[in-house]
Amino acid sequence: MSSSEWEAVIGLEVHAHLKTRTKMFCRCELEYGAAENTRTCPVCLAHPGALPVPNGKAIEHTLKLGLALGCEISKHAIFARKNYFYPDLPKGYQISQYEAPLCGKGALQIPGGPRIGITRAHLEEDAAKTVHAGGATGRSVGADYSLVDFNRGGTPLLEIVSEPDLRSADDADRYLRLLRQTIVELGIGDAEMEKGTLRADVNVSVRKQGEEGFRPRWELKNMNSFTYIRRGIEAAVREQVAAYERGETLEQSTYDYDPDTNRLAVHRSKEEADDYRYFPEPDLVPVDPPRELLDSIELPELPAERIARLAEHTDLDAAWELVFSGNDWKAQALAEHGVEWKAAAAIAMNRGDFRPENAAALAEIVRANVTREALDDAFAAAASGSIDSATYLAQTAVSDESELEPVIDAILAANPGQVETYRGGKEGVLGFFVGAVMRETQGKADPKVVNRLLLEKLRG
Ligand code: ADP
Numbered sequence: 001m002s003s004s005e006w007e008a009v010i011g012l013e014v015h016a017h018l019k020t021r022t023k024m025f026c027r028c029e030l031e032y033g034a035a036e037n038t039r040t041c042p043v044c045l046a047h048p049g050a051l052p053v054p055n056g057k058a059i060e061h062t063l064k065l066g067l068a069l070g071c072e073i074s075k076h077a078i079f080a081r082k083n084y085f086y087p088d089l090p091k092g093y094q095i096s097q098y099e100a101p102l103c104g105k106g107a108l109q110i111p112g113g114p115r116i117g118i119t120r121a122h123l124e125e126d127a128a129k130t131v132h133a134g135g136a137t138g139r140s141v142g143a144d145y146s147l148v149d150f151n152r153g154g155t156p157l158l159e160i161v162s163e164p165d166l167r168s169a170d171d172a173d174r175y176l177r178l179l180r181q182t183i184v185e186l187g188i189g190d191a192e193m194e195k196g197t198l199r200a201d202v203n204v205s206v207r208k209q210g211e212e213g214f215r216p217r218w219e220l221k222n223m224n225s226f227t228y229i230r231r232g233i234e235a236a237v238r239e240q241v242a243a244y245e246r247g248e249t250l251e252q253s254t255y256d257y258d259p260d261t262n263r264l265a266v267h268r269s270k271e272e273a274d275d276y277r278y279f280p281e282p283d284l285v286p287v288d289p290p291r292e293l294l295d296s297i298e299l300p301e302l303p304a305e306r307i308a309r310l311a312e313h314t315d316l317d318a319a320w321e322l323v324f325s326g327n328d329w330k331a332q333a334l335a336e337h338g339v340e341w342k343a344a345a346a347i348a349m350n351r352g353d354f355r356p357e358n359a360a361a362l363a364e365i366v367r368a369n370v371t372r373e374a375l376d377d378a379f380a381a382a383a384s385g386s387i388d389s390a391t392y393l394a395q396t397a398v399s400d401e402s403e404l405e406p407v408i409d410a411i412l413a414a415n416p417g418q419v420e421t422y423r424g425g426k427e428g429v430l431g432f433f434v435g436a437v438m439r440e441t442q443g444k445a446d447p448k449v450v451n452r453l454l455l456e457k458l459r460g
């Protein structure tokens, strides 16, 4: 199979639960893991005559993400009914947004990678949760019947649709991780795949390198693990390439990825938008986000920006790792106190937690090049509370002249040229000797004593 001629084309529809106290259109409180069907009311159970009232916080969260992705913000966003039948949707329609979403075109720049166009980001309500009684998750295999838990029904759901700009499973993985990190850092959602608060529909097609336009896509529904998304994309690419190479044509269709077999199973043939009979929700007025609200939204430095900035000091992989592990501020703090960047990054990744207020003291100890044991002790102290760098340095330094003298003598003897240079008036060479002694003693020597001894010997 000459699969190297083929390239993948991928677009993601990412769904994230928004972190709000109450549901999207009613005042039921959201609580993950609450007993089944204890978070319901006439609105989210679709009793006749119940009317939706939009959640202002959810709108604000959506705008925040829209601003972070540089999206055009709508002046006249419209909620729309998306009609379909399913037991988890008691109204028979989902309130979503269709022609006029809150957030329009934007982009997410993957540091060191492509810039991914954002088509739109809109606000909708999640459906309830069907629980298959047979125990199988996500499939009805083995289930005699299904139960519905309406607690999740009506949870504010943000859908972020990307352009088909991703070209590999790797791209998709990085895009999704970055988007997830952005959602988390903006404080608008927990975005945890294991809890179902982040899910993605993954659209995949392939085409020949250099080919214009796109071929029909396969949509892998409701993917909720980074590993499965990667494997699902790889399976779709593999199967599509094989089909094209057998001379077949493919149609747009929807699949479920089965992690047990690593294969795709047909979900159902794709409904067209027409089938949903979208129309504006008559019970809700359009949303015109006020200028003051938009102006009041403050964005922190976003993960993509931080990774790009840190990558200038370390390398790209280290920058990703630092930001995604939440350790970047530690590296930053050490570097600001004079620790060389690569070392600061390595330390931030490998040495447990220390507090911002300890960064200066730790940096001083790191710079003094003390022994590994001393450094371990220092970090343990920094994690548990206070740290006194002066005490550490005094305790660990070798200041015993009888230990240091032979080392210094040997170094002076081995570098007669440098000794001449110093004695000829270039006193800067002293630094060279201090450095050599510190290296020879693995950083254990007390720099003050080393300096004094060196001066005595060089001048004498
Ligand atoms: P729907 O809701 O019908 O799935 P959307 O427009 O919401 O349609 O989402 C379509 C998704 O599919 C987008 O993420 C888009 O980038 C992606 N996509 C569109 N065409 C292709 C294609 N040929 N190959 C891969 N992905 C595609």
Ligand code: ZN
Pocket: 023, 026, 027, 028, 039, 040, 041, 042, 043, 044, 045, 154
């Ligand atoms: Zn309710």
Ligand code: MG
Pocket: 013, 201, 219
């Ligand atoms: Mg879709």
